[in-house]
Amino acid sequence: MSSNAAFTGVLSPVVTPFDSDLNPDPQRWITHCRWLLSQQCGLALFGTNSEANSLSVAERLSLLDEIAASGLDMARMMPGTGACSIPDAVELTGKAVDIGCGGVLMLPPFYYKGVSDEGLFGYYSEVIQRVGSHDLRIYLYHIPQVAQIPISLALIERLLKEYPETVVGIKDSSGDWSNTQTMLERFDDFAVFAGSESFLLKTLQAGGAGCISATANINPAAIHDLYVNWRSDDADERQRSTTAFRESIAQLPMIPALKATIATVNGDDGWARVRPPLVELDGAQRGTLDALLKRHEFSMPGWGMGS
Amino acid sequence: MSSNAAFTGVLSPVVTPFDSDLNPDPQRWITHCRWLLSQQCGLALFGTNSEANSLSVAERLSLLDEIAASGLDMARMMPGTGACSIPDAVELTGKAVDIGCGGVLMLPPFYYKGVSDEGLFGYYSEVIQRVGSHDLRIYLYHIPQVAQIPISLALIERLLKEYPETVVGIKDSSGDWSNTQTMLERFDDFAVFAGSESFLLKTLQAGGAGCISATANINPAAIHDLYVNWRSDDADERQRSTTAFRESIAQLPMIPALKATIATVNGDDGWARVRPPLVELDGAQRGTLDALLKRHEFSMPGWGMGS
Numbered sequence: 001m002s003s004n005a006a007f008t009g010v011l012s013p014v015v016t017p018f019d020s021d022l023n024p025d026p027q028r029w030i031t032h033c034r035w036l037l038s039q040q041c042g043l044a045l046f047g048t049n050s051e052a053n054s055l056s057v058a059e060r061l062s063l064l065d066e067i068a069a070s071g072l073d074m075a076r077m078m079p080g081t082g083a084c085s086i087p088d089a090v091e092l093t094g095k096a097v098d099i100g101c102g103g104v105l106m107l108p109p110f111y112y113k114g115v116s117d118e119g120l121f122g123y124y125s126e127v128i129q130r131v132g133s134h135d136l137r138i139y140l141y142h143i144p145q146v147a148q149i150p151i152s153l154a155l156i157e158r159l160l161k162e163y164p165e166t167v168v169g170i171k172d173s174s175g176d177w178s179n180t181q182t183m184l185e186r187f188d189d190f191a192v193f194a195g196s197e198s199f200l201l202k203t204l205q206a207g208g209a210g211c212i213s214a215t216a217n218i219n220p221a222a223i224h225d226l227y228v229n230w231r232s233d234d235a236d237e238r239q240r241s242t243t244a245f246r247e248s249i250a251q252l253p254m255i256p257a258l259k260a261t262i263a264t265v266n267g268d269d270g271w272a273r274v275r276p277p278l279v280e281l282d283g284a285q286r287g288t289l290d291a292l293l294k295r296h297e298f299s300m301p302g303w304g305m306g307s
Numbered sequence: 308m309s310s311n312a313a314f315t316g317v318l319s320p321v322v323t324p325f326d327s328d329l330n331p332d333p334q335r336w337i338t339h340c341r342w343l344l345s346q347q348c349g350l351a352l353f354g355t356n357s358e359a360n361s362l363s364v365a366e367r368l369s370l371l372d373e374i375a376a377s378g379l380d381m382a383r384m385m386p387g388t389g390a391c392s393i394p395d396a397v398e399l400t401g402k403a404v405d406i407g408c409g410g411v412l413m414l415p416p417f418y419y420k421g422v423s424d425e426g427l428f429g430y431y432s433e434v435i436q437r438v439g440s441h442d443l444r445i446y447l448y449h450i451p452q453v454a455q456i457p458i459s460l461a462l463i464e465r466l467l468k469e470y471p472e473t474v475v476g477i478k479d480s481s482g483d484w485s486n487t488q489t490m491l492e493r494f495d496d497f498a499v500f501a502g503s504e505s506f507l508l509k510t511l512q513a514g515g516a517g518c519i520s521a522t523a524n525i526n527p528a529a530i531h532d533l534y535v536n537w538r539s540d541d542a543d544e545r546q547r548s549t550t551a552f553r554e555s556i557a558q559l560p561m562i563p564a565l566k567a568t569i570a571t572v573n574g575d576d577g578w579a580r581v582r583p584p585l586v587e588l589d590g591a592q593r594g595t596l597d598a599l600l601k602r603h604e605f606s607m608p609g610w611g612m613g614s
Contacts, residue, residue: 122583
């Protein structure tokens, strides 16, 4: 755990709703953000599950303005601000700092493959120096199966040495527990978040900070309960049950399934829209999803109230 | 070959020079573009070798404005305009059409991996419809080893059926000759460019349009000579010699090596700069490069004149 890291517990990579022209829909988005905060979730806006890279930088900046004006607690926000280009990452990161976000989650640049740690260090350095703010708190984003650019232990070591006040944690979405464990063992003052609730109990037992998980978009209360009660006798049972729910949903394409769940449970089919290259669930998949949700007696209590 | 495709021959994915603050340097860039045109190269601005995805959309739009004002022949320009987000691709593509570019080279969206042809078709469709111009000519960009998102034969088939006037060709950078060959055999009215001069002769013999190759940045005349003389008796020898030069350069990281070559040959070390995550050649690599250039008696005749 980092003394500089403001976040612990469960964060949701907030799914991004689109209107009928496939433009981001701030109203639906803020309704969902407000509900997630009420469920004790931090908000990892603009994550992989947010279709962040399917949004232009201008769209992301505009959404950040909307949420800054919403009255929600900005200290609980950790927007994704990594980008292939340094100027884009600097613009997004600078805006996040300006509006008081508690931190940012930074992908490495992900177009070129097989780049060196030297090049990645150069990228993060350049962004940190150009943003030039003592308020900046960066959580690195390790998701090699998507970005194809791993954040190596050697790179973390070098960044921590050079920017100990700024680089404060990581989200490990590799699904490789031995990697998470090594980071937890090797780095002091470094907040490690598991990339899914399936590793939440193990992560907390090993001194980690929490998890940032797709399914926290729809199942935040149960995951937060596991976080709060991780030392209790029934922690293993709580872990099994949240994992079982996740694995049910994960039978379907995750992002369309999360959005379709919100659409179904709240009777608002507009929520099901995704931007290409993603594709909405088809009829058969929606049927499968409905059956899963019924089997889990799933609901989203309080969603849409007070919005 | 496509009756709608304006390009044949050799195109260079133009490397992008940076100033000492790592901002794009339009003056050096236009000098290089002018020289490449004088060597009979078309200009695939904003390709992989251009570090295009390390530039913000705003930087690319601004460079397009600069080149539109330069007096160079816009019909010979095929800028890369694919992006992870539809609005970015639409903005870049719309600008390219507005300033009279002969075509655009479009990467698929490359953040999400394992996406479906349905989703990729949706992406290209949305861009084509939003740009909404009869003047738009799209060359697809198949570079699976970098983008990790292949352009499948089935996707090409579907796009050609739906948008026969707009989707006119492809750059196949896979390095997989059997794939290039299959595209050449299967699709009529479709301009196939090899992704490197190593396949130029084979591509032309099989009815292809030419090549778009990194090394055309520095060795355009020899590659163009092969293109013009591909039916001559010494075509095999020309192919061997251009391939040998390419393979020499390819011993080093390609993009830094191309820029370092321009820097060395023209005595302008600012040309060697790259943006992270790429890294400039180090001293030892520069030594290797110098030796290679000497061995090939390499020069860039006429570079910088008339600029």
